[in-house]
Amino acid sequence: MRALSLLLLLLPGLALAQTGLIVQPATPPRGVTLPPTSAALVDEATALSVNPAGLRFVGPGQLFYLHERNLARDQLGDGLYLGTSLLGGLGAGFSLEWMRGRGLPDYRKTSFGLALGSRKLSLGVGYHNLSSRDASLDRLSGFDLGLTVRPTRFLSVAAVVKDVNAPVEGPFTLPRRYNLAVGVRPFGERVTLGADYLASEGAWDEGRLTYTLQAAVVPGLGLGAGFSHGLGSDRSLALQFAATLDSSRFGVTYAGGGAEGGGLDHVVAVRLSSQKYPALRLGGGGAVAMLDLDDELRERGGTLALLGFSEPDPYLRLTRWLDEATKDPRLEGVVLKVSGLPGVDWGKADELHQAVLRMRAAGKKVLAILYSVDDREYFVASAADEVYALPSSVLLINGLAAHVLSVGGTMEKLGVSWDVARVGEYKTAPEQLTRRDMSPAERETLEAYLDRQTAHDVAAVTKARRITPERLQEAWSTGILTAARARELGLVDGLLLPEELEDKLKKLVPGATYEPTYSPRDEREPRWTGRRRIAVVPVLGTISGGKSRKSPLGGEAIAGAETVALALERAQRDPTVAAIVVRVDSGGGDVLASELMYRAVLEAKKHKPVIASMGDVAASGGYYTAMGADEIWASPTTLTGSIGVFFLKPALRGLLGDKLGVNQETITRAPMADVLDAWRPWTEAEQKAVQAWVDAAYDDFITQVSVARKLDKAKVDAVARGRVWAGSAAREHGLVDAMGGLTDAVEAARKRAKVPAGEELDLVVMGDARGPFSSLGGEPGVDASLPPELNLGAVLELNVEPALPPGVQALVREVGLDAPWMLEPGLKAVQPYSLKVR
Template identity: 40%
Template sequence: MSRSRKIAIFIVGILLALMLVVALFIGLIFVAFREDAPSVADNSVLVLKLEGSLPDFAVEDPFGARLFGRDDRSLTGLLTQFKKAKADKRVSAILLDIGLSQIGWGKADEIRDAIADFRQSGKPVYAHMEYATNKEYYVATACDRIYVAPIGDLFIVGLAADVMSLRGSLDKLGVYPDFYQIGKYKTAPEQYTRKEMSPASREVINAILDDFYGRFVNTIATTRQKSPEDVRALIDSAPISANDAKQAGLIDATAYRDEVEAELKTRLGYKEADKLKKISHGDYRRVTPESLGLNQGERIAVVFASGPIGSGSSDEGGPFGGQTVGADTIVKALNDARDDKNIRAIVLRVDSPGGTSYGSDLIWHAVDAAKQKKPVVVSMGDVAASGGYYISATANKIVAEPTTITGSIGVFAGKPVLKGFYDWIGANNEYVLRGKNAGLFRETEPFTAEERAKFEGMLKSFYYDAFLPKVAQGRKRDVEYIDSIAQGRVWTGTQAKERGLIDEFGGLDKAVEIAKELANIPADKGVRRVV
């Protein structure tokens, strides 16, 4: 065989191998993107996992999830699984594996609501945990039965809040925090300006802890059939081993995962030799709500505003940062929903600690404009405070969980003065200015008296001419009353409802129900959520 022929055969072989690799890759992509409904056997158990941060919403990515293990789970995805399983006659129970979570108390209550709603179907929810802290156990108490691994513990040790004060460190570094705040309780800048917790900060934190702790104790007492006094005594004796928790009636049994499945088999009438039929979260999410008669009917738009508020586009987050709320993105979504004649109402889901006044006001205006054409209902997540409350205030109705953190109607701003730090490291920074206030944000000098008056005047104008009047207008109260309950104070959902800052308790599902009513959609008609 000639040399040229050998080379040709070699090249053809390489090309064929490359074509085979490409074909396999295309096949993998096809399998990853194929969303055929899975086979769900009768009398199946849906296995759900609760762990991690669970953002309000995440775009489901079958390709990334299957090929690269990308975690695209979200709170709305989890709640949808509960709703589907409730309507699905093939699913007879849910096994909820609870790991360490990073959710807030508001989301914990929303998950408890979903569990309670599912149980109305007569189907059980079994919770299994290796160990649990306060929030994991709090969610588990909504289930029919609670199991903890024999080696496990309950770290239901009570609630703690810590406040870090950095003023002493900044003084040593030569950094002076030059801040101004409006509102006695607008204490966010105090971590830089004080060396210890202020009385106002301590007052608010104690009020929140009292509210949350009382709810935590009473929930355990109600679900585990104990007196609040007994529950407090158990908390004071924690951590509690699994065996002791069983003896105290905090859990139903100590059991390994396979033993819980064996109990489910007995509960669901399986024969001893039968294998428990299970379907995972990943597979079951390919069962569409529409195939079960859900998510059909008149359209209600759901717009998610999760993260700190700023200008520009929203960011869905990633390995190096969390989600952010971009005013341009949210305004466009609200305007599109407002102008779409097929959309009957809008639900704005807010899970934000606040952000810039500029971005917040743009979103507020879009909400107010949309409200002129169709109902707008706000659903608050873990937190909707400061700018998060600002963008919510003008909605027709505001819905939050009792444990949502909201309010913080106030403002602060300032700058770090780095002159001492620069001197310490031997750096020199000089400014050449044109314009009376060109040096307003010089990082080497505190505000002059004139600059401070200008700066504080700008903040006061926003608070007294925009924030307070817009909240008062939205909540149909006078400005003086809103100012009296504002002052930058943070409230729990329970406290906020008592003061007229929210309208109803509940999560996203409750907000959709209210939007449906306000849009005059008949109660017996379904709705389709459009995200």
């Protein structure tokens, strides 16, 4: 038995109990031999045998089966290992090992382990119990403690104490043993080197050194080697080699080795895992994914959202998917299903168009299938390699039109008048409520924007489809295209039946396999530490005070100043965040809230680069928030500017008093005590007082723009006064720095932070509105921990399910009634109209 134990000691890749054991005459064997590994390297379910701290890095469920055989020594061993990561940074493991052979008592080793920590630091504890028909060996048990520290991507350090309790059972003694280990990755994740020093307590000069090499030759093929030698009286050597073949959820490893004077030891390991591993690709066939834009862009709320488990904004989620899929070498093609773009207007549509072009530039093939589309949806699809329509597709590709709804006439019939104080003839936001038609200033702005948008649409579509502008104009004159007519005009490549899709994909992406559950980040992460990050802080929807939330009527989102400011503060303090991108998709809102966000941006950029990315709209308060950034990026058709403020107050006496018989009497002790009262119109003195307030706020607004953008104040006033510009025009006037979407802004942030070109970064959303329960102990989306108490008001305010049918919601939004904050006291900085371009 002593000779066999010595052989197990010398094999370099053995479990810690084997490699570190200073053998005593009555010491039993310690378990199944593992392929080459180290206490600093192990991060799979087998970690329980080596270093229980490694269980923290296992990931979703793993099952390993190991079989060991030594023909010369007639030794057999079998092991079953289970491991998984749980919520809260907790890892757990369980294993059963059976050992039997000539001259040895048969026994079973049962182990349990837990590990707690992060990707940088893990503490683990393991418990082992031996059971056997040999009474002297039965019930022998011990405890192990492990520590793994991974401070950087290239270094891992571990310390393990085995058999802390130094158990004794009959003639068998398990001395307390120590393992100090270090792992390095000098060339990234392709090559890993490890070194372990193993010794028993009181016998430090009799320890052993074990060296491990692990190499990822290509995805799915790994090689390993181990070498061990003694430092004391035992100078014997041992060597072990291993090879691993992996598919996504299944892998097999063979390891063979031996020691001086011993026979060849064979180990076969089989892995099953719920998480995918990098797979060996035979024949070069990659993956083809289906991307349903309509589905991906819809809110995924429901009951879980109330508990704080809702996901980030669907558009930000889609953008991240597209960026990661573009960089994924496994992906060779995408089927783009286009039937709707919820929550997407022309600014974001341009970003999606560019994302598809980037995917093609990266070597991916994109096939778009049109279901029911208009010009905006076709604009996105046109960027694909091939575009197909179904025989019954609805193709409303008939040119662009702008719609503005005014309810001034309705207000007159109701007997409601409005008091307005504003600066600039283009600050026309109140005109939806006060006029029956467009003002000349509003018409001028809309005509200019529509011209820009139409020109951009024609240029992008004709370039992508390789058709003339005249062909597109001919399609527009048709009204509603049939699929056959769209093919004749070159807008689509052909008609496609569902059963023909497979053949089309085979021609477009030869050898690739359709993966319905494809995800860019569903493979096991080999890195020792997480990547540095770019923090995206969203400012989505109407700007208001307090927390980011959803409208009670199921309308637009509300960007809360408190949430945004706290997210910026946490991003600037987080050492893993290299830079910040403020994603603005807002027409503005409350002036004070916009000012607070702007000041938070200024403070954040003192510590880290801050880049602003504008989506469909960044107007008024939305622009106010963005202008403090180091750089501002916008799409060519982003609604930008609307630099101005206004104050709006209804006078309801005509409706409530004259028509409904309601009476209000007011007693005051000061001339302006009821200046904000909604019963009567302003007096001439009150109008002048409020106008002076608005003028001062406007002067402060353009002053801040001139400072932030380094522009002459008079020049800012000339392009301000409430005027809305397309993104390309805003750049010409100095309001924007560059044309591009969120991906371009992230790249700009990366460059500003001086991140090396080869370093991979993660994108993380900070400050996204989540379910109401998640906000009760802190900010929603900033700290997603479950709160200690509930706030019924928050629950009611953030009802996940819309209170009104979709059609009614649209009408409510058109007339501006989904924003009750418009009637609250305070200055407003908001885009001048609810604009729809289709």
